[in-house]
Amino acid sequence: MTKPTRRPSLQSKWIPHFFSKRRATSHQNLPDSPVAHLLGSNSRPTDVQISVIQEFIRLNESALSRLELGLSSNPRSRTLQRQKSELVEVIRLHQSLLSPIWLCPPEVLERIFLHVVRRPLPWNFSWEVPSLAISHVCRSWREITISFPLLWDQLPAISLDADTLRSPSYLPFLKDLLGRSRDLPLSLAISLPRSIKPDDLFWLSPAIDVLISHSERWETLIYRGSANEIDVLMGIKGRLSSLRTLTLDLTGLSLLLLFEGFKDAPQLRDVFVTGSYLKNFSLPMAQLTHYKEDVLFGNDEFSGYRHLRSLEIRRADPFGSVGPWICGTFDNLVTLFIHVHKQSLPDALFDHLMLPSIEDITIRFPKGDIIESLASMIMRSPVPCRLKRLVIPYTTHASAAGQLRSLLRLTPHLLELEIDLPPPEELSILIIGLDAPIIAPFLQSLALHSTRHDVLVDTDVLHNLADSRSGKREASVSEQLTRQFGHYDTFSPVASAFLETFRLHLPSSGAYTALVTLNHWQWPLMWEDFRLTGSFSDLSLEMCTKIPALNLDLCHPPRMRGFSSTLSRDLGQLFSTMEGATFNDVNVLQMSRLHLVLNRFLELSIEDIPGAGKYKLRSRAEALLELWEPNFRPNYYRGRWAMKGETSIVYMTSTAIDRLLAEGSFRDVIYGFKEDVEI
Numbered sequence: 001m002t003k004p005t006r007r008p009s010l011q012s013k014w015i016p017h018f019f020s021k022r023r024a025t026s027h028q029n030l031p032d033s034p035v036a037h038l039l040g041s042n043s044r045p046t047d048v049q050i051s052v053i054q055e056f057i058r059l060n061e062s063a064l065s066r067l068e069l070g071l072s073s074n075p076r077s078r079t080l081q082r083q084k085s086e087l088v089e090v091i092r093l094h095q096s097l098l099s100p101i102w103l104c105p106p107e108v109l110e111r112i113f114l115h116v117v118r119r120p121l122p123w124n125f126s127w128e129v130p131s132l133a134i135s136h137v138c139r140s141w142r143e144i145t146i147s148f149p150l151l152w153d154q155l156p157a158i159s160l161d162a163d164t165l166r167s168p169s170y171l172p173f174l175k176d177l178l179g180r181s182r183d184l185p186l187s188l189a190i191s192l193p194r195s196i197k198p199d200d201l202f203w204l205s206p207a208i209d210v211l212i213s214h215s216e217r218w219e220t221l222i223y224r225g226s227a228n229e230i231d232v233l234m235g236i237k238g239r240l241s242s243l244r245t246l247t248l249d250l251t252g253l254s255l256l257l258l259f260e261g262f263k264d265a266p267q268l269r270d271v272f273v274t275g276s277y278l279k280n281f282s283l284p285m286a287q288l289t290h291y292k293e294d295v296l297f298g299n300d301e302f303s304g305y306r307h308l309r310s311l312e313i314r315r316a317d318p319f320g321s322v323g324p325w326i327c328g329t330f331d332n333l334v335t336l337f338i339h340v341h342k343q344s345l346p347d348a349l350f351d352h353l354m355l356p357s358i359e360d361i362t363i364r365f366p367k368g369d370i371i372e373s374l375a376s377m378i379m380r381s382p383v384p385c386r387l388k389r390l391v392i393p394y395t396t397h398a399s400a401a402g403q404l405r406s407l408l409r410l411t412p413h414l415l416e417l418e419i420d421l422p423p424p425e426e427l428s429i430l431i432i433g434l435d436a437p438i439i440a441p442f443l444q445s446l447a448l449h450s451t452r453h454d455v456l457v458d459t460d461v462l463h464n465l466a467d468s469r470s471g472k473r474e475a476s477v478s479e480q481l482t483r484q485f486g487h488y489d490t491f492s493p494v495a496s497a498f499l500e501t502f503r504l505h506l507p508s509s510g511a512y513t514a515l516v517t518l519n520h521w522q523w524p525l526m527w528e529d530f531r532l533t534g535s536f537s538d539l540s541l542e543m544c545t546k547i548p549a550l551n552l553d554l555c556h557p558p559r560m561r562g563f564s565s566t567l568s569r570d571l572g573q574l575f576s577t578m579e580g581a582t583f584n585d586v587n588v589l590q591m592s593r594l595h596l597v598l599n600r601f602l603e604l605s606i607e608d609i610p611g612a613g614k615y616k617l618r619s620r621a622e623a624l625l626e627l628w629e630p631n632f633r634p635n636y637y638r639g640r641w642a643m644k645g646e647t648s649i650v651y652m653t654s655t656a657i658d659r660l661l662a663e664g665s666f667r668d669v670i671y672g673f674k675e676d677v678e679i
Contacts, residue, residue: 031060039093044102044140053094060091109141110148117151129156129177152180155188158211162193165203174207178214185219185242192225192232208232215239224249227280233261240265250275250295258282289332303328310335327352339364350377362391371403378410387411391418393449393505405429405439414440418447421504424461431461432468443469445501450510459517462504466640466651469499502651503644512593515649519639524585532583536592539574543597546571547609550600572615578624586631595632598625599671632670633661643672 034052038045045053067084074080104112117130131152135145145151155177164170178186190211212235219242223230227250243265250273262268263282270290271283285304294314305311309332326349333355339362349363350373363370370392378385390411404426408414417440421427429439430446446469506514524530544550578594589595598621601609609617636642637657644650652660652669660666668677 031056031063033090033094035094035097038097045097050098053097057091057094057098060087060094063087064091106144109144110151113145113148113151117154131180146180149180149182149184152177153184153186155181155186157189157191158207159191160193160204160207161191162203165207171206171210174210178210181217184217186214186217187220188218189222189224190233192223192229204232208235212236212239216241218243220245222247222249226250226252227275228252230259230261234259237261238264241267243268245270247272248275248281252276302326306330308333310337312337313339315340329354329356332357334358335360337362341365348373350374353377354381356381356383357386359386360389361387362389364391364393371407375403375407375410378407385411386413388413389416390414391416391447393418393420393447401426408439412441414443416445417443418445419449421448421450427461427465430469431465444499445503446499447501447503447505449505451507462518466499466502469502470651470653499651503648504650505648507647511643511647511649512596515641515643516591518641518649519635521587521590521635521639523591524583524587526584529583529585529588532581533588533591536578536581536588536594539578540592540594540597543571543574543601547601547604549604550597568615571609571617575615575617575620575624579620586628586635589628589631590635595625595628596671629667629670633666636669642669644677645672645675 033039034056035045035049037043038049064084064087067080067087071077071080071084101109113131113134116134131145134151135142158174188211212233215236216239218236218240221243223233223246237260240262243262244267246262246265246268248271258280260282263284265284266287268284269288271288272292272294273281274294276296286306288305289307289309291305291308291310292312294312296315302311303326306328308330311326311330311333312335314337330353334357336355336358337360349370354377361374374392378387404419404422408417408429427448430443432438504514524533583589601621602618602625606618636652637654640652640654640657641649642652650673657666657669660669668674
């Protein structure tokens with residue numbers, strides 16, 4: 001028996017042989033291509049050829065219509081089916097020659113390519129080069145990309161490990177990339193191995209020499225590797241005339257005496273250091289404008305950084321030593337951020353500081369009381385305070401009475417405030433009254449942190465604060481602002497005494513309890529609804545026990561290894577119980593949290609739900625929530641508070657609720673907003 005010959009693919013027959021006069025007899029009804037030489041090539045059709053191709057496509061589309069008519073009367077004809085698929089492919093190939101991308105001028109393509117390749121320097125070091133991929137598409141695109149240096153000024157991540165350097169093509173590849181950028185400033189990321197063996201220097205030195213020969217053009221540099229091995233780059237000293245941005249991702253403890261490669265970089269302004277150790281690096285401190293540090297052991301002295309506009313310090317010293325000490329006058333500093341772990345900062349943090357231009361202060365650390373020190377610094381300043389953002393949680397719980405009031409009186413431009421939840425008498429100073437001067441008149445965002453599991457003692461104050469800052473008394477407040485500040489619309493960039501965001505951060509186990517309290521939700525008064533609330537609470541607890549993936553804080557069930565048929569049947573019975581229940585008071589759901597359990601249930605994957613398919617649990621949960629949803633709206637109009645994330649609640653104005661209803665987003669009010677959702 002003769003082995004059948006494998007039929008070549010249509011693509012291989014058509015390009016370019018399919019349209020020749022020596023076609024197989026099975027294709028004898030297909031027309032010859034008038035531009036067969038263009039198919040499968042990188043050549044661009046001329047205007048005359050475009051007209052010919054358009055006419056050819058029109059004729060073949062007519063032929064395709066006739067084939068489809070024949071197939072409608074004889075759908076099982078394999079010959080007609082084969083001819084149709086081949087004709088469709090003929091039309092597609094010729095239509096690709098008329099793609100609008102062929103008509104784009106080179107200048108337009110250059111801008112498109114530039115938009116594609118511009119992206120942050122990668123931390124995952126690889127050979128991927130977007131410009132190189134574009135240049136391999138076709139001959140004309142290659143000519144455009146190679147002749148456009150802006151596509152090559154951002155090099156791929158350069159990994160200088162021994163395995164990469166031993167590749168014979170790597171060094172020519174690196175030289176070619178550097179040459180294509182011509183004289184433009186370069187952005188590059190360099191990765192060195194944790195340790196360099198003597199044998200590796202044979203492969204490493206040529207690549208380092210190639211890079212250093214272009215170091216005058218380095219504008220942005222990311223270095224990732226051991227703090228001990230960076231001395232292989234010592235050849236850059238005195239040659240970094242264009243360097244403006246430096247990122248160091250350091251591993252291990254430095255045994256170097258001092259690395260001065262970056263000291264003579266006259267244009268260096270932005271420095272970001274992350275990793276484990278920054279003790280033996282010399283930087284041009286006096287000229288830096290932005291400095292960010294996230295290390296275990298970092299700088300302890302910042303007095304030389306006189307021209308900084310932003311300073312960010314993140315520290316996680318495992319030995320719990322005293323945090324960084326900042327002293328002196330920083331005339332240009334606008335943003336100060338300090339976040340330390342297992343450390344404490346001195347209460348007198350601002351006693352030796354002068355920040356006349358400061359607009360944004362964020363201090364996060366486990367303990368301390370800096371309110372008095374901060375107020376003292378502001379009072380010593382020779383110019384009025386321009387502070388717009390103040391974030392100091394975990395620092396105000398020990399403040400003496402009256403200190404918060406004094407601080408807020410000194411910061412009239414404040415737009416955003418995040419502090420510990422103060423005692424009611426301290427918090428009440430933010431309530432807008434009809435006679436008392438307005439404190440923080442332009443405050444737009446207020447966030448309060450509480451370590452308590454309830455806010456019962458602060459309920460009235462929180463309600464009054466939210467009510468007075470929600471815009472209900474806009475006319476009277478506007479008149480008061482005019483009396484207090486004159487033409488207040490010129491006093492601040494945003495002339496508003498009303499909060500856009502009011503948020504309470506609480507322990508995870510207390511957030512929903514606080515929501516119930518602030519919204520004045522109560523157990524149902526009717527006996528049947530009261531009893532049903534208890535039953536629904538039991539259902540919520542039982543579902544969390546049977547489905548550990550729900551991961552709600554109603555209980556802490558043991559992790560289950562598998563699902564049994566009995567468990568699936570039990571869940572089906574639970575849903576039957578819920579579907580058969582009737583109630584008159586929506587508090588039945590809100591006090592039992594059953595609606596939250598079902599909503600989380602719908603977010604689970606099908607593998608986490610036993611019996612989901614057999615008992616149609618997902619569709620039944622959706623039907624229950626859709627049935628219950630209209631009952632929630634009156635309660636939220638009265639209460640105004642909703643969950644956001646797992647551990648916080650937010651206040652909503654009636655305008656915000658109306659907008660959410662109009663947008664069809666009221667579901668988020670009922671079940672809680674995600675962290676990234678703006679209200």
